[in-house]
Amino acid sequence: MSFLEAENMTGGYGAADILHGCTLKVEKGQIAVIVGPNGAGKSTAMKAVFGMLKLRGGHVKLDGEDITTLSPQERVRRGMGFVPQVNNVFPTMSVEENLEMGAFIRSDDFRGTMEQVYDLFPILKEKRHQNAGELSGGQRQQVAVGRALMTQPKLLMLDEPTAGVSPIVMDELFDRIIEVARTGISILMVEQNARQALEIADQGYVLVQGANKYTDTGAALMADPEVRRTFLGG
Structure with a gap:
């Protein structure tokens, strides 16, 4: 199966x-x-x-x-984690806030997962306090994938x-x-x-x-x- x-x-x-x-x-x-x-x-x-x-x-x-x-x-x-093609980030929230939104179903400490996302996408750590709407298209996609990964x-x-x-x-x-x-x-x-x-x-x-x-x-x-x-x- x-x-x-x-x-x-x-x-x-x-x-x-x-x-x-x-x-x-x-x-x-x-x-x-x-x-x-x-x-x-x-x-x-x-x-x-x-x-x-x-x-x-x-x-x-x-x-x-x-x-x-x-x-x-x-x-x-x-x-299951799903990343839609469009409207897949919260543009007025920071990168880090977007990732935190991905952890909404979790009751445990998700900081370790966030560090894993930053290791995977180093540019997101660099821009973690920047609003997602200000990023390039490729960087926004990284935020969207990262947010989905936060659900483990x-x-x-x-x-x-x-x-x-x-x-x-x-x-x-x-x-x-x-x-x-x-x-x-x-x-x-x-x-x-x-x-x-x-x-x-x-x-x-x-x-x-x-x-x-x-x-x-x-x-x-x-x-x-x-x-x-x-x-x-x-």
Whole structure:
């Protein structure tokens, strides 16, 4: 059994289904990447896993527990962390206050976790008293990821973490994501930069119209001529 099992997810908004039997699995400490064309249902699949979209079919299990009917807040308490693509920081709060907000569910001393976040993202320690809204796009993404890590998640979900950042910042963010996975945290990530994302992926999912088109290791998908021609630009 995989650490995350989201099987045969079917659902959407209103009467129309966007997901059609979509299945996503992530092992402990793995990086799993969801790619595909615009409108393929990638972000919708993430929201379904996190409980922001009620499923009409299928189920979601985390570490063997069926969490299909749990709210997003309850899923956070079970070990899910979610970083949305936009509006993912409190712009009028300092970096440190943003991180403290991430520890809202904890009753223990979270200072050690904050130091781990600062070790992972040294620029955040340097700017910890600065308002998050004054930071660059890449730095704000680091704040958003750091805040999610403050909950001590077992599964970290990232919706297009490199959207709108420079190639250099993208490479740096991917390096940090690899470091997070090496600590044993599972990563599920939607990414528009498909080629770069599959390079770091243990597992890859290509979605088309809300369904699994290709599922394989990141390396195998990169080597697949059809995937390369259709989704990776040759």
